[in-house]
Amino acid sequence: MTSTDVRDEAEDSGPSGYAAARLRLLTEGARSGPPRRAALSGLTDDWLAGLFTAAAPGLRGASLIAVGGYGRGELSPRSDLDLVLLHDGSDPGAVAALADRLWYPVWDLGLALDHSVRTPAEARRTAGEDLKVQLGLLDARHLAGDLGLTAALRTTVLADWRNQAPRRLPELQELCAERAERQGELQYLLEPDLKEARGGLRDATALRAVAASWLADAPREGLDDARRRLLDVRDALHLATGRATDRLALQEQDQVAAELGLLDADTLLRQVYEAARVISYASDVTWREVGRVLRSRSVRPRLRAMLGGGKPVAERSPLAEGVVEQEGEAVLARAARPERDPVLPLRAAAAAAQAGLPLSLHAVRRLAATVRPLPTPWPAEAREQLVTLLGSGRPTVEVWEALEAEGLVSRLLPDWERVRCRPQRNAVHVWTVDRHLIETAVRASEFTRRVSRPDLLLVAALLHDIGKGWPGDHSVAGEIIAQDVAARIGFDRADSAVLAALVRHHLLLVETATRRDLDDPATVRLVARAVGTQSTLELLHALTEADALATGPAAWSSWRGSLVADLVRRVSAVLAGDVPEDAPATAAATVTAEQERLALESVATGGPVLALRAQTEPPAGDTAEAPEGPEPLGVELLIAVPDQPGVLPAVAGVLAVHRLTVRTAELRALELPDGVEGSVLLLDWRVAAEYGSLPQAARLRADLVRALDGSLDVAARLAERDAAYPRRRGVVAPPPRVTVHPAASRHATVIEVRAQDAPGLLFRIGRALEDAGVRVRSAHVSTLGANAVDAFYVTGPKGDPLPGEEAVAVARKLEETLRG
Template sequence: MSTPSSPSAPQDYPAARAALLDAPGPAGRPRRTALAGLTDDWLAGLLAAAGAPASGVALVAVGGYGRGELSPRSDLDVLLLHEGPITRELPERIWYPVWDAGAKLDHAVRTVAEARTVAAADLKAQLGLLDARHLAGDGALTAALRSAVLTDWRASAPARLPELRELGRERAERHGELSFLLEPDLKEARGGLRDLVALDAIAATWLADAPRDGLDAAAQRLADVRDALHLATGRATDRLGLQDQDQVAERLGVLDADTLLRQVYEAARTVAYASDVTWRAVDRILAARSGRGRRVGRLAIPFTGAGRGGGAVARGAVERRPLAEGVVEQDGEAVLAQGARPAADPVLPLRAAAAAAQNGLTVSYATVRRLAAECRPLPVPWPDEAREQLVTLLGAGEAAVPVWEALEAEGLVTRLLPDWERVRCRPQRNAVHRWTVDRHLVETAVRAAAMTRRVARPDLLLVAALLHDIGKGWPGDHSEAGEVIVRDLAARMGFPPEDVQTLAVLVRQHLTLVDTATRRDPDDPATVEAITKVIGTLPELELLHALTEADALATGPAAWSGWRASLVDGLVARVADRLAGAGSPVVEAAPTAEQERLAVEAARTGGPALALRAQALRTGGLRASSQGDDPGADPGADPGAEPMGVELNLAVPDRPGLLGTVAGVLALHRLTVRSASLRELDPVGAGPVLLLAWRVAAEFGELPEAARLRADLRRALDGSLDVARRLAERDAAAPRRKGIPTPPPLVAVAPAVASATATVLEVRAHDAPGLLHRIGRALDGAGVRVRTAHVSTLGAEAVDSFYLTDPAGRPLAAQRAGEVAAAVRAALG
């Protein structure tokens, strides 16, 4: 671009400026720099024409102008700096020609000392002076100002940075998040140009610096859009209004307004994520300086498996708490354990994300970067653990949002879900919608996380919530397109065919209930018939009901109301009456040969018989087995292999308290129960034998030694090991950490039709160490028999059913059943 020659007189500036803005050639940063240079020359000429002395006076650009990039309608932030007295006429000879030329001027006349005093009292003034740039006059005076201001800023950083952060929070509350607004403020909204100024100010303290990858490109994109907005409207506005977006897109050579918004949103997310990372670093540094840091003499909790491989965290006296296999908490973030091997563990990104969200943390920037760089893609179909960890992440509710944003910032989300790229940052030009398509999906999962007690399959609800609008990235009806996409995605995730079908139905029909309830006569039998043609079972109906509400709540305040909720609830009740009894009964799998052998052994000996089978739960394949009491096969062996789980089969002559006792032993060994079943067998006609089949995995670290696990099970069964006391002692000694808020447990007695021979108690709760032990102890204390049990952990949610009888083997009376339910509810607190 050719720059017009510097004007020789003040009146030449407007024409030269107009020629520059209208000239063909590259816009963006080159034009902003040229405009700043043109203005510099003009103001320097004004200072000389005003008769300023050769020393002791300087003209200084501050704020945005000081950064040397001037937008078409930006104010000119100028400071006349002096030492010693100056005449009143000197500044007037500079300011009046600027006003006469039609330029907006923000001006001040101060000494260095006065500028420092103002900065100490006014944070915004101090931020402007951090960008001070010499224009004309005494350069030594400007240099003295810059040196003094930077020195003051660094010295006052511990006090000033919290104030700066609070300013950012206030702006975010007033203007919202730039990356989700249909008419965003490019400067003031969260993720906008003001946040970039704050990041530069933090860097100037030398305490912390923002992650720079993509940040400069994001800053340039926002500035370019602002320039085009100024030129399109002819006004000094920062709000990208709907009526202006087509013109701005055309000026920038962008395909259309939607493409423009996506580019703006992507830039804003880069800035917002960099801000989050930087402010977390500032918090850690300031806490350490104030003595509130978390550094201790040694590791707070030793854990196994931490000595192999390269560590992702610095060695030193830093408190680290195990969260999951390969993941620890450090300085309020989830980081990789020193023995973690991302290249050999493709599930690690999801495991780290789930552990972070469930503990109310986020994943550290360095950890996410390393996971993105080193982890291989997940195999197809996904290992079981990957699916479980995704559900656990989504089930954390609000705590999942910053973790998801961290994964998305490094491209890990689109690596997991390739179709996500089509909805990422996609605007929704509908006043009802608060969010972009991708954030709406995450917000729907957040809402659904609060509804997991309402459904028997919380995992399907959460995944359907995350994917219900995935078809909006494709032409045509998004529900139809979404059904096709979800069938493929669910199969890739490793869901069995029946679950794939359920997810496809939920995505295809996610608008059916609200549309039907608000547009059809709910009392017309044809209305109910229309629903039952696409929703064939009560479990599907309860999932669709919860998804409908979560979707509407995540859309915005106008999408859901008490009136709409009552219409949908009424329709669901009518459909449920029609579908009553349509659900398929649970079919009990026949005992395996190993289980039958154990049952016979227990019946003949009158003692426990158990078998352990080590299983690579993350791949679904068996690694090794241990039959009976063979001490040679240790599921914790082979330290170089991938972490293992255990299938445990235990047969014991019927006795009270068995379920809680065995669950307590597993909890003592930090084994989490993924699924379990209990049933009665009478293999030799000598009396009932209880058969327990478990699938468990290590909470973190390696599995316990098989021989020790067997020994503790025997001791617990013969009464020589007080499991409850040991668990209480361990819990009392462990440091307490406030967990994420979760829905309260649901303990309910199922309708009598659920079983003709037993009372069915349903328990839905957030999974926690020792949960099944507490339930078992409560049932034992209530004096009831657990004839059959079906235990599932879906993500972080426990969905359990217990078939109970009285000591004589009869179903419980209604009042008695209510008392048992209350006892279990009290045990879960």
């Protein structure tokens, strides 16, 4: 059926015909995108015009106007109808009756309606008071009635907008900034709001309003396609959900991707992110131009008076060879010849970032259009300019985005295209892969005084996750890519090997420090062998911290920083030869006075002893302090228990019963002072209440005593709680994974568990290990967002590591238990 057939059907049957034609239009598989939006708008236009004509056949001085998205002809399946009934005020009673005959049929069909009834003077006055109303009227489109009335209002509103632009555009910019602060950036969010987030449809509409002011204009290339892509996604979202929503929730992304004929949800998000980047970059350039124009308007009259008339010449200050500053931007010098100077893009970018200036749009586009490729390997100057750019701190981000917007980054680093706009489906990460790499470089620039080779640190920061664009382990893939990139940009063989090693092992320190027993010499020796040299260890330490800080607030804390620093100190000692290879396996861990007191009290009383205290992150100098300030960690819970079976599941179960979530946890056997008989397990936990207040230590201890002696059925209590308060999950989590690391320790078998965090998870793990007949001698538990990553050092009944087949069987059984 053609669009003409659909409109004829609507006209023949009135409201019911419109509803049927609308439904047919929305369910036609072949129609989508701009054709469907135009057809839906046209269908609605004809229906509303028919209602208007039938309701007021002889009425003069009134018209029906579509505004906002409907005015632009951008009706999505569940869009509101934004309508204004305009009248000259000559017959208010007739207009009120007309309004009833227009609005009620719309409501009867269940369509959302945003409506108003105004005279031209009222519409103009309201627009002057409310910026959002004025923006809607800029897209006013005549539907029915007195065309002259509509045209006069459009002319007046547009003239007012242009006359008031110097005052209203800063107001619009502030409105956009406030919305971005609330909604975040569309190009990085896992569940973005297609309309409200920065780089979304509202920003695209704001750019149209700026262009209508004649004061400035947005970069046009790609902008219409970006807007169309977001509208197409919103259409598919409305059809998939049956709701008027702009929030692209995780559980709906696969269905929306299928509606659009895309491969998967990641492909969908990449398209959304790419569109958002175009709009965000255009917004940055446009608002910068608005500011420049407004400043020049206020300054030029005074300059002309001082200079006796004539047009003043903008000052140009040199920044680097071929690069100057002009009116707050880095631009190309008049004598610059990009076609003869392949290093110029990097030199201009480095100069701009060092000066804290944006690269002008004209400069970037001229570079993209004319510059020749760099030779392979790069000349030394090009490599130095790249390092300078990466080491410029926060200004690097804006300059890099300008290069990327015009395709220059992918020309310099072809492997970049695979990580560009790539989403990271992990709650810990707040950025896409490519932006995370730049954020890591920004963070690493703060640590360049800590290392002897800051150039290697900065390039490693840029490349450490480059392998995420390839299948398999991204560290392994990244090592190969880093080796190739390092050689291409001119590093010698030795430096290229160091960069490849940094990329290969960029997770080694934090994973080892938080998931392995640092008192086991095998742990430290494995890290020392992987790192190889003191200088590489120094670089890896700085890269680890920069990577974690750039990941998000949940990825770094002073606790993690102290563990990594402790590991680095131990590895450094091994590399320096200060620790013998055959260091005893029973090397005692550092014991605080409070821990020793609790342990002795536990031996004396024969039962558990607890200490519960509030814990927040103190400022920790250059090793852990983030700009956000102290990180709240809930409370620290220390427990000393006489060594006996069932301690881990008992403690974990009691905490779960009291609705305490475990953020980090360690369990280890504690050596007592000479002359004190007995053995004690020390548990150091950081916990937080799911909601409400924290329980008293006395209640925790009483329940722990009962759990250990078997009088408290923890499993039954947890089952009762789950039955009363079932958890709802909108996202299907990947299955748990349990692995054995046979080389991680000579004195125990290391079993690692990765699973979706949930109440009682640690209790289930501990009970499963106890049921398998193994003893947990050490545990290292961490929760990263919604993911639990736990390592357990287990032995057999005699205290020996498990034989290989038995260890695999225990891991397999544990995985089956967690899947069940």
